[in-house]
């Protein structure tokens with residue numbers, strides 16, 4: 138652990154979804170001399186005070202143990218050696234009620250250091266799981282106890298923040314229940330989407346090496362992956378796409394009865410793939426985005442970027458229906474089956490007409506009244522210009538690749554507007570840790586927003602969770618090659 142409440146320039150890191158190198162804070166931190174603005178570090182009093190405010194006297198505690206280890210997993214027709222939590226894919230599901238304390242002891246039996254990041258949660262900064270920024274890496278063979286209050290209800294997930302480990306099998310879903318929610322549904326299904334390569338002859342680290350070496354050859358597979366919605370749709374053409382850890386050859390079946398309402402919590406745990414999701418013969422009514430309520434809207438299909446989560450409600454018809462997650466702009470799809478009656482399962486290559494009808498993006502939604510951030514005068518404007526490309530595989534924020542980028546600094550209590558401008562040919566699902574921002578205009582609350590090629594958008598946030606927070610693209614290969622910076626609280 139850091140001995141010093143301030144993160145110093147002695148911080149040493151490697152890798153981006155988890156790396157901070159010396160110098161990351163250099164330019165704005167002056168010499169660290171008293172009188173200049175100082176970092177609010179993960180172990181500072183301000184961070185402790187923020188967590189104290191979240192804790193109630195009679196707080197319920199949910200305790201779990203998780204082991205990260207190498208394991209052999211049957212994906213359905215294909216067995217792979219990979220890295221998992223508790224030998225499961227997806228990893229164990231965690232569930233709390235809003236206000237509960239979650240205590241997870243992670244044992245690292247991987248041959249490599251790791252950490253767990255709790256994606257989407259406004260949690261205590263020292264528990265955010267970014268090695269080099271909020272904690273020391275958890276070495277092979279050692280343990281770490283995560284302990285934090287789960288404040289906001291919603292659908293979240295967790296994954297490592299070290300190198301490209303996210304593109305192995307290390308992910309699981311965390312649901313925070315809302316005790317005040319009516320729960321107007323009969324079935325609840327969790328659907329986790331993933332693009333898969335590990336154990337098929339290449340590891341994610343091999344993929345990263347190939348991309349980094351590809352210099353001008355247009356990506357590892359030498360082909361263009363294009364989407365009318367997203368432009369350049371990805372850098373990696375995966376051999377497999379999974380729903381709940383299964384290939385379309387042996388899909389999971391979600392079972393209900395005709396006439397029931399099902400709530401489906403959909404998580405994109407992929408590393409380089411947006412998914413276009415539809416359920417044959419049904420419309421999806423979107424109720425939540427990244428855990429927070431939206432004005433419900435019905436759609437045929439939904440586009441889900443990496444790191445995004447959507448909750449949808451469906452009124453179940455009678456029969457067997459394919460839930461298809463088409464890899465946007467790529468060839469291939471993930472599949473699950475929804476079964477409410479008799480009938481033969483659709484064949485493997487199934488596609489559904491709904492995929493080609495109305496496709497909704499997060500930026501098409503409107504906030505629900507209960508989730509409004511509320512308007513306030515903007516105290517500070519920040520800019521994040523997204524750049525880079527395949528020519529030399531390097532992705533940047535404000536012209537610099539992490540850790541050479543300047544942090545974006547804020548002071549606790551400020552209302553901040555972040556102007557995001559994508560100057561590249563590729564979409565970037567931009568994710569901010571520790572906060573749920575509001576999209577300027579629609580007010581939709583999100584922690585991950587898909588920014589299309591050459592699109593500009595603004596997001597507003599209340600700087601009410603002190604600490605050092607990663608802001609990065611949730612394409613793990615983009616983040617790892619530079620598209621990351623830090624929202625840095627100073628005082």
Ligand code: C2O
Nearest residue numbers: 254256444568607
């Ligand atoms: Cu899910 Cu910093 O990421």
Ligand code: CU
Nearest residue numbers: 565610612615
């Ligand atoms: Cu990106």
